[in-house]
Amino acid sequence: RTLGTELVTVHVGAKRKTFAVHKNLLCDTSTFFRNAFDGPFKEGADGVMYMPEDDPTIFELFVNWLYRDTLPEMPKEEFKEQILSLSVLADKICSTRLSNSIVDYVQDSFRKEDLFFTDDSLVEIYSQTPDSSKLRQFAILTRIALSYSVEQSLPAEIYVGCTEQAASMVKSAKNHPEIPMDYMALQIGYGHLLRGNAERGAKDPRIRGGEKGFERCFFHD
16 A cells, blocks of 8 residues: 555544544545545545544544554453444444454454453444444354353253343343344354364354364455
C-alpha cells in the first residue's frame, strides 16, 4: 500500500478528537471513506469528516491497526466490549480487511486465554452486528464446542448435554430469536467436527489452521 502525501482529517466523538490520516491508506481500506473523500461530497472537497456518534478510543484502535496492520493488546476487562465496538465500526466503514483482522485477533486471544462468549455477550453481538457477521458465527461455534467439551468431561447425571445451554440461550435472547436458530443450524452443520470421534479429534474454532483447527480463513468475509 502506498501512503502518498495527502492527509485528511477525521474529527471523532462529541468533543471532536482529531485524527490526521493518509488519504490513500484510509480509502484503500474502507469503501465508506473512499466514497466520502473521493466522491462529489463536502468531505472530498475539504478533506475533513465529522463522526460525532463514534468513540474516539475505538477509532484510535482502527488508526493504529491501519498503520501497523496489527491490533494492539487490549485490557482483559475491556476486551470483549472494545472488540465488539471495533467490529461495529468495521461494518460501518465497510472495511472487510479490518473485519477479517478482528476475527483473527479474537480467535488467537480466545485460544490464548481459553475464553468463550457468555450469553450476555452473544446478545450484545447480535444486537450490534448484521446477519452476515462472521463474529456471530465464531461466537456460536465456540459455545457449541464448549458444550461438547463439558459434556465429555462430566458424568451424565451432572450434565445432560447441550439442551440446557440452548435453553439458556433462548431465555437470554428473547429479542433475538436468530440466536437459537443460528445455534441449531451451526450445530447441525459443524457439530460433528466440534465433537470429534475416536479416529478424529475434535476441532476447536479458536484455532486457525492445522488438524485441530478450522481453515485459516474460515471466518473471513
